[in-house]
Amino acid sequence: MIMTPGLRKLALTAHVISSVGWLGAVAGFLALAVAGMTSQDVLMVRAAYLAMELTTRFVIVPFAFVSLLTGVVSSLFTRWGLLRYYWVLVKLVITILSTLILLVHTQPIELLAGVATKTTVVGASLQNQQRLMVVASGAALVVLLVLTALSVYKPAGMTPYGWRKQDEQRAGRAA
Amino acid sequence: MRNVFLRRVTKEDTHMADSPSHPDSASSKGFDIRVKHDRRSIRSIPRWVIVFVIIFIILVLMFVILQLTGNGFGSHMHMSTIEAGVYQL
Numbered sequence: 469m470i471m472t473p474g475l476r477k478l479a480l481t482a483h484v485i486s487s488v489g490w491l492g493a494v495a496g497f498l499a500l501a502v503a504g505m506t507s508q509d510v511l512m513v514r515a516a517y518l519a520m521e522l523t524t525r526f527v528i529v530p531f532a533f534v535s536l537l538t539g540v541v542s543s544l545f546t547r548w549g550l551l552r553y554y555w556v557l558v559k560l561v562i563t564i565l566s567t568l569i570l571l572v573h574t575q576p577i578e579l580l581a582g583v584a585t586k587t588t589v590v591g592a593s594l595q596n597q598q599r600l601m602v603v604a605s606g607a608a609l610v611v612l613l614v615l616t617a618l619s620v621y622k623p624a625g626m627t628p629y630g631w632r633k634q635d636e637q638r639a640g641r642a643a
Numbered sequence: 644m645r646n647v648f649l650r651r652v653t654k655e656d657t658h659m660a661d662s663p664s665h666p667d668s669a670s671s672k673g674f675d676i677r678v679k680h681d682r683r684s685i686r687s688i689p690r691w692v693i694v695f696v697i698i699f700i701i702l703v704l705m706f707v708i709l710q711l712t713g714n715g716f717g718s719h720m721h722m723s724t725i726e727a728g729v730y731q732l
Contacts, residue, residue: 554692625689 471545483538490531491612501601514584521581552630
Protein backbone atom coordinates (compact mmCIF):
# COMPACT_ATOMS: atom_id res chain seq x y z
CA MET A 469 0.00 0.00 0.00
CA ILE A 470 1.37 3.40 -1.00
CA MET A 471 0.59 6.53 1.05
CA THR A 472 -1.01 9.60 -0.46
CA PRO A 473 1.46 12.46 -1.16
CA GLY A 474 0.07 14.46 1.79
CA LEU A 475 0.52 11.61 4.27
CA ARG A 476 3.93 10.78 2.84
CA LYS A 477 5.12 14.36 3.38
CA LEU A 478 3.70 14.37 6.92
CA ALA A 479 5.53 11.15 7.81
CA LEU A 480 8.72 12.39 6.16
CA THR A 481 8.54 15.72 8.02
CA ALA A 482 8.09 13.90 11.34
CA HIS A 483 10.99 11.60 10.46
CA VAL A 484 13.34 14.47 9.54
CA ILE A 485 12.40 16.48 12.66
CA SER A 486 12.86 13.52 15.02
CA SER A 487 16.10 12.35 13.38
CA VAL A 488 17.70 15.79 13.30
CA GLY A 489 16.36 16.47 16.82
CA TRP A 490 17.97 13.23 18.00
CA LEU A 491 21.27 14.30 16.41
CA GLY A 492 21.13 17.76 18.02
CA ALA A 493 20.19 16.38 21.43
CA VAL A 494 23.10 13.91 21.33
CA ALA A 495 25.47 16.77 20.38
CA GLY A 496 24.22 18.71 23.42
CA PHE A 497 24.57 15.58 25.56
CA LEU A 498 28.20 15.20 24.42
CA ALA A 499 28.95 18.79 25.44
CA LEU A 500 27.45 18.14 28.89
CA ALA A 501 29.34 14.83 29.22
CA VAL A 502 32.65 16.55 28.43
CA ALA A 503 31.82 19.35 30.90
CA GLY A 504 30.90 16.76 33.57
CA MET A 505 34.16 14.88 33.07
CA THR A 506 36.57 17.80 32.82
CA SER A 507 35.12 20.59 34.96
CA GLN A 508 36.57 21.28 38.41
CA ASP A 509 33.45 23.19 39.44
CA VAL A 510 31.24 20.92 41.59
CA LEU A 511 28.08 22.82 40.73
CA MET A 512 28.83 22.60 37.05
CA VAL A 513 29.41 18.83 37.30
CA ARG A 514 26.15 18.30 39.21
CA ALA A 515 24.19 20.48 36.80
CA ALA A 516 25.70 18.66 33.81
CA TYR A 517 24.70 15.18 35.01
CA LEU A 518 21.21 16.28 36.01
CA ALA A 519 20.74 17.93 32.61
CA MET A 520 22.07 14.82 30.87
CA GLU A 521 19.52 12.63 32.62
CA LEU A 522 16.64 14.96 31.74
CA THR A 523 17.82 15.32 28.14
CA THR A 524 18.04 11.56 27.76
CA ARG A 525 14.67 10.83 29.31
CA PHE A 526 12.62 13.60 27.69
CA VAL A 527 14.41 14.32 24.41
CA ILE A 528 16.83 11.64 23.20
CA VAL A 529 14.80 8.48 23.96
CA PRO A 530 11.48 9.88 22.59
CA PHE A 531 13.20 11.21 19.46
CA ALA A 532 14.91 7.84 18.92
CA PHE A 533 11.59 5.98 19.05
CA VAL A 534 9.76 8.54 16.89
CA SER A 535 12.60 8.46 14.36
CA LEU A 536 12.47 4.65 14.21
CA LEU A 537 8.68 4.57 13.93
CA THR A 538 8.36 7.31 11.30
CA GLY A 539 11.24 5.79 9.35
CA VAL A 540 9.52 2.41 9.23
CA VAL A 541 6.19 4.01 8.24
CA SER A 542 7.82 6.24 5.58
CA SER A 543 9.61 3.32 3.97
CA LEU A 544 6.89 0.68 4.28
CA PHE A 545 4.20 2.78 2.63
CA THR A 546 6.28 4.31 -0.16
CA ARG A 547 8.01 2.84 -3.18
CA TRP A 548 11.25 2.52 -1.21
CA GLY A 549 9.99 -0.36 0.92
CA LEU A 550 11.62 -1.49 4.14
CA LEU A 551 13.86 -4.25 2.74
CA ARG A 552 14.16 -3.36 -0.96
CA TYR A 553 17.16 -1.03 -0.89
CA TYR A 554 20.41 -1.50 1.00
CA TRP A 555 20.51 2.10 2.23
CA VAL A 556 17.06 1.75 3.85
CA LEU A 557 17.99 -1.64 5.33
CA VAL A 558 21.31 -0.36 6.69
CA LYS A 559 19.55 2.66 8.21
CA LEU A 560 16.95 0.40 9.82
CA VAL A 561 19.56 -1.94 11.34
CA ILE A 562 21.72 0.96 12.62
CA THR A 563 18.70 2.79 14.09
CA ILE A 564 17.45 -0.33 15.90
CA LEU A 565 20.93 -1.06 17.29
CA SER A 566 21.43 2.59 18.31
CA THR A 567 18.08 2.65 20.11
CA LEU A 568 18.89 -0.59 21.96
CA ILE A 569 22.36 0.66 22.96
CA LEU A 570 20.80 3.96 24.06
CA LEU A 571 18.33 2.13 26.31
CA VAL A 572 21.17 0.09 27.84
CA HIS A 573 23.12 3.27 28.57
CA THR A 574 20.28 5.04 30.34
CA GLN A 575 21.26 3.07 33.48
CA PRO A 576 24.71 4.67 33.98
CA ILE A 577 23.21 8.09 33.09
CA GLU A 578 20.64 7.64 35.86
CA LEU A 579 23.37 6.49 38.26
CA LEU A 580 25.43 9.62 37.60
CA ALA A 581 22.37 11.85 37.97
CA GLY A 582 21.42 10.02 41.18
CA VAL A 583 24.85 10.62 42.68
CA ALA A 584 24.73 14.27 41.56
CA THR A 585 21.33 14.70 43.23
CA LYS A 586 22.13 13.02 46.52
CA THR A 587 25.67 14.16 47.20
CA THR A 588 27.90 17.16 46.65
CA VAL A 589 30.83 14.91 45.86
CA VAL A 590 31.75 12.91 42.79
CA GLY A 591 33.18 9.43 43.24
CA ALA A 592 36.54 8.28 41.94
CA SER A 593 34.75 5.11 40.89
CA LEU A 594 32.56 7.24 38.63
CA GLN A 595 35.45 8.05 36.32
CA ASN A 596 34.73 4.98 34.20
CA GLN A 597 31.08 6.05 33.89
CA GLN A 598 32.08 9.60 33.03
CA ARG A 599 34.39 8.32 30.30
CA LEU A 600 31.62 6.03 29.07
CA MET A 601 29.26 8.98 28.66
CA VAL A 602 31.77 10.90 26.52
CA VAL A 603 32.75 7.91 24.35
CA ALA A 604 29.19 6.64 23.92
CA SER A 605 27.73 10.03 23.00
CA GLY A 606 30.66 10.74 20.64
CA ALA A 607 30.12 7.39 18.92
CA ALA A 608 26.36 8.01 18.78
CA LEU A 609 26.97 11.38 17.14
CA VAL A 610 29.13 9.78 14.43
CA VAL A 611 26.51 7.07 13.84
CA LEU A 612 23.72 9.65 13.54
CA LEU A 613 25.79 11.71 11.10
CA VAL A 614 26.27 8.57 8.99
CA LEU A 615 22.51 7.92 9.09
CA THR A 616 21.82 11.49 7.95
CA ALA A 617 24.32 11.17 5.10
CA LEU A 618 22.73 7.86 4.03
CA SER A 619 19.31 9.54 3.91
CA VAL A 620 20.58 12.37 1.75
CA TYR A 621 22.85 10.44 -0.64
CA LYS A 622 20.70 7.28 -0.89
CA PRO A 623 23.54 5.15 -2.30
CA ALA A 624 22.56 2.72 -5.04
CA GLY A 625 21.93 -0.94 -4.49
CA MET A 626 18.86 -3.13 -4.38
CA THR A 627 18.61 -6.18 -2.15
CA PRO A 628 17.80 -9.64 -3.60
CA TYR A 629 14.30 -9.20 -2.13
CA GLY A 630 14.00 -5.83 -3.92
CA TRP A 631 15.04 -7.34 -7.26
CA ARG A 632 12.56 -10.22 -6.80
CA LYS A 633 9.75 -7.77 -6.05
CA GLN A 634 10.67 -5.61 -9.04
CA ASP A 635 10.75 -8.66 -11.33
CA GLU A 636 7.33 -9.73 -10.01
CA GLN A 637 5.90 -6.27 -10.65
CA ARG A 638 7.33 -6.17 -14.18
CA ALA A 639 5.95 -9.63 -14.89
CA GLY A 640 2.58 -8.54 -13.52
CA ARG A 641 2.56 -5.47 -15.75
CA ALA A 642 3.61 -7.49 -18.80
CA ALA A 643 0.88 -10.10 -18.26
CA MET B 644 24.84 7.89 -8.18
CA ARG B 645 21.24 6.78 -8.39
CA ASN B 646 21.05 8.22 -11.92
CA VAL B 647 24.01 6.06 -12.92
CA PHE B 648 22.26 3.09 -11.37
CA LEU B 649 19.04 3.80 -13.23
CA ARG B 650 20.95 4.27 -16.47
CA ARG B 651 22.58 0.87 -16.01
CA VAL B 652 19.23 -0.80 -15.46
CA THR B 653 17.78 0.92 -18.51
CA LYS B 654 20.75 -0.21 -20.58
CA GLU B 655 20.17 -3.78 -19.44
CA ASP B 656 16.52 -3.54 -20.39
CA THR B 657 17.49 -2.22 -23.83
CA HIS B 658 19.84 -5.17 -24.33
CA MET B 659 17.02 -7.54 -23.50
CA ALA B 660 14.63 -5.78 -25.87
CA ASP B 661 17.17 -6.02 -28.70
CA SER B 662 17.73 -9.75 -28.34
CA PRO B 663 18.74 -11.49 -31.58
CA SER B 664 16.21 -13.51 -33.56
CA HIS B 665 18.44 -16.61 -33.73
CA PRO B 666 19.00 -17.84 -30.18
CA ASP B 667 21.52 -20.52 -31.20
CA SER B 668 23.87 -18.24 -33.12
CA ALA B 669 27.38 -17.51 -31.82
CA SER B 670 26.63 -13.80 -31.38
CA SER B 671 23.55 -14.76 -29.38
CA LYS B 672 25.65 -16.82 -26.97
CA GLY B 673 28.04 -13.91 -26.51
CA PHE B 674 25.09 -11.64 -25.94
CA ASP B 675 23.60 -13.99 -23.32
CA ILE B 676 26.89 -14.20 -21.46
CA ARG B 677 27.19 -10.40 -21.50
CA VAL B 678 23.63 -9.90 -20.26
CA LYS B 679 24.11 -12.47 -17.48
CA HIS B 680 27.38 -10.82 -16.48
CA ASP B 681 25.79 -7.33 -16.47
CA ARG B 682 22.84 -8.55 -14.45
CA ARG B 683 25.13 -10.28 -11.93
CA SER B 684 27.28 -7.14 -11.52
CA ILE B 685 24.20 -4.95 -11.09
CA ARG B 686 22.57 -7.34 -8.64
CA SER B 687 25.67 -8.05 -6.55
CA ILE B 688 26.12 -6.44 -3.12
CA PRO B 689 27.35 -2.82 -3.55
CA ARG B 690 30.86 -2.01 -2.37
CA TRP B 691 29.66 0.55 0.17
CA VAL B 692 27.53 -2.12 1.89
CA ILE B 693 30.59 -4.42 2.12
CA VAL B 694 32.60 -1.53 3.63
CA PHE B 695 29.83 -0.90 6.18
CA VAL B 696 29.72 -4.60 7.14
CA ILE B 697 33.52 -4.73 7.52
CA ILE B 698 33.50 -1.61 9.74
CA PHE B 699 30.66 -3.11 11.81
CA ILE B 700 32.57 -6.40 12.30
CA ILE B 701 35.73 -4.48 13.31
CA LEU B 702 33.75 -2.43 15.86
CA VAL B 703 32.10 -5.56 17.32
CA LEU B 704 35.50 -7.29 17.56
CA MET B 705 37.03 -4.22 19.26
CA PHE B 706 34.14 -4.14 21.73
CA VAL B 707 34.52 -7.86 22.51
CA ILE B 708 38.31 -7.55 22.91
CA LEU B 709 37.89 -4.54 25.23
CA GLN B 710 35.39 -6.48 27.31
CA LEU B 711 37.61 -9.57 27.51
CA THR B 712 40.69 -7.57 28.48
CA GLY B 713 38.74 -5.73 31.18
CA ASN B 714 39.12 -2.30 29.59
CA GLY B 715 35.52 -2.08 28.47
CA PHE B 716 32.91 0.35 29.64
CA GLY B 717 30.27 -2.31 30.13
CA SER B 718 30.90 -2.89 33.83
CA HIS B 719 28.04 -0.73 35.10
CA MET B 720 28.39 -0.50 38.85
CA HIS B 721 25.63 -0.61 41.38
CA MET B 722 24.60 2.64 43.07
CA SER B 723 25.85 1.60 46.49
CA THR B 724 29.25 0.68 45.04
CA ILE B 725 29.52 4.08 43.41
CA GLU B 726 28.40 5.99 46.46
CA ALA B 727 30.84 4.03 48.62
CA GLY B 728 33.70 5.29 46.50
CA VAL B 729 32.88 9.00 46.48
CA TYR B 730 35.49 11.57 47.24
CA GLN B 731 35.48 15.29 47.83
CA LEU B 732 36.53 17.37 44.85
